[in-house]
Amino acid sequence: MKITDIKFAMLRVPLKTPFKTALRTVEKVEDVIVIVETDTGHVGYGEAPATAVITGDTHGSIIEAIKTMIKPKLIGEEIEDLNRITHLIQGSIVKNYSAKAAVEIAIYDLFAQRYNTPLYKILGGGEPTISTDITISVDYIDKMVKDSIDAVNQGFETLKIKVGKDIGVDIERVKAIYAAVEGKALLRLDANQGWTAKEAVYALTKLEDAGVRLELVEQPVKGYDLEGMKYITERVHTPVMADESTFGPKEVIDLIKMRAADIINIKLMKTGGISNAIRIADIAETFDVQCMIGCMLETSISVAAAAHLAVAKSHVITKVDLDGPSLCAFDPVVGNVKFNGAEISIENTPGLGIKEIKGLEMLR
Numbered sequence: 001m002k003i004t005d006i007k008f009a010m011l012r013v014p015l016k017t018p019f020k021t022a023l024r025t026v027e028k029v030e031d032v033i034v035i036v037e038t039d040t041g042h043v044g045y046g047e048a049p050a051t052a053v054i055t056g057d058t059h060g061s062i063i064e065a066i067k068t069m070i071k072p073k074l075i076g077e078e079i080e081d082l083n084r085i086t087h088l089i090q091g092s093i094v095k096n097y098s099a100k101a102a103v104e105i106a107i108y109d110l111f112a113q114r115y116n117t118p119l120y121k122i123l124g125g126g127e128p129t130i131s132t133d134i135t136i137s138v139d140y141i142d143k144m145v146k147d148s149i150d151a152v153n154q155g156f157e158t159l160k161i162k163v164g165k166d167i168g169v170d171i172e173r174v175k176a177i178y179a180a181v182e183g184k185a186l187l188r189l190d191a192n193q194g195w196t197a198k199e200a201v202y203a204l205t206k207l208e209d210a211g212v213r214l215e216l217v218e219q220p221v222k223g224y225d226l227e228g229m230k231y232i233t234e235r236v237h238t239p240v241m242a243d244e245s246t247f248g249p250k251e252v253i254d255l256i257k258m259r260a261a262d263i264i265n266i267k268l269m270k271t272g273g274i275s276n277a278i279r280i281a282d283i284a285e286t287f288d289v290q291c292m293i294g295c296m297l298e299t300s301i302s303v304a305a306a307a308h309l310a311v312a313k314s315h316v317i318t319k320v321d322l323d324g325p326s327l328c329a330f331d332p333v334v335g336n337v338k339f340n341g342a343e344i345s346i347e348n349t350p351g352l353g354i355k356e357i358k359g360l361e362m363l364r
């Protein structure tokens with residue numbers, strides 16, 4: 001099965017409600033879709049969001065990186081040579097992780113189709129049902145409490161509460177939500193780099209002293225501030241998770257050795273795709289560190305790939321934040337990964353199992 005062409009499209013899907021973090025507010029998913037064609041007629045799909053505030057990637061940079069740096073290396077390559085292809089992708093250009101991720105996802109889709117097997121089985125198998133959290137956007141306290149209660153009523157048992165705005169209000173936000181859903185849902189916080197190290201220790205200590213039990217706190221300080229992450233990790237009981245602080249395997253090794261966090265958030269858009277995500281999961285397993293699998297604002301194309309990986313690595317990827325499809329107003333994909341509230345289940349069809357993507361705007 002030879003790669004013959006790589007095409008591009010845009011996919012735009014409105015969100016049910018604006019997505020608000022310490023970094024940005026977004027009203028729709030607008031992602032680049034990558035379509036890898038082969039001489040056998042098999043097609044592989046990938047997806048990349050332009051999360052410039054986290055990865056530095058824009059729609060233009062994603063398309064240009066693939067068109068001018070990645071695609072020329074891949075035309076004519078045999079899909080069976082998976083490791084050679086991922087090596088070519090990773091070596092084609094520095095950074096540009098979302099572009100690399102989109103192409104790798106499509107290549108893994110084709111590799112699994114080549115062997116007529118669901119991707120998670122090619123990656124090592126597992127129980128094809130996982131449970132995701134849902135994000136509660138940072139907002140007025142009453143609105144966040146209402147959104148949290150609604151999410152629990154929809155069956156979500158873990159809520160990812162966005163904070164990182166005003167430290168005093170953040171403490172009140174979390175206390176109010178905890179009081180409303182205590183015993184019904186587990187709370188994880190994501191400050192998206194919005195606090196200083198001292199603020200984080202202050203807020204988390206206040207919450208712990210008030211009896212608020214948190215599963216974890218994600219990326220309390222700036223991504224580059226590993227000393228700050230370590231400072232917090234050493235001083236609070238709540239486990240600290242690195243998101244923006246770690247992209248690739250080397251950063252994960254450095255962070256683990258420094259003991260700057262307790263948990264790693266793996267996102268395909270930060271790792272540059274599945275090959276490095278596997279490496280990170282293996283490194284974390286070696287060091288006995290747990291991982292979360294996360295996503296950006298992505299639909300059920302790239303999130304399906306993350307779900308396949310999470311199933312195959314569930315012994316180390318013990319936490320799931322794959323709520324992108326649940327945040328979308330509708331699912332544009334007819335496929336074999338079903339996003340049904342908190343439950344994500346994978347049917348027994350080859351590759352990612354994408355049959356149709358509705359509303360694709362093809363690019364020239």
Ligand SMILES: C[C@H](N)C(=O)N[C@H](CCC(=O)O)C(=O)O
Binds near residue numbers: 294324
């Ligand atoms: C969507 C997911 N639950 C999430 O919260 N991801 C964010 C970044 C998403 C974005 O800004 O596009 C995160 O974990 O920081």
Ligand SMILES: [Mg+2]
Binds near residue numbers: 190192218244265
């Ligand atoms: Mg995060």
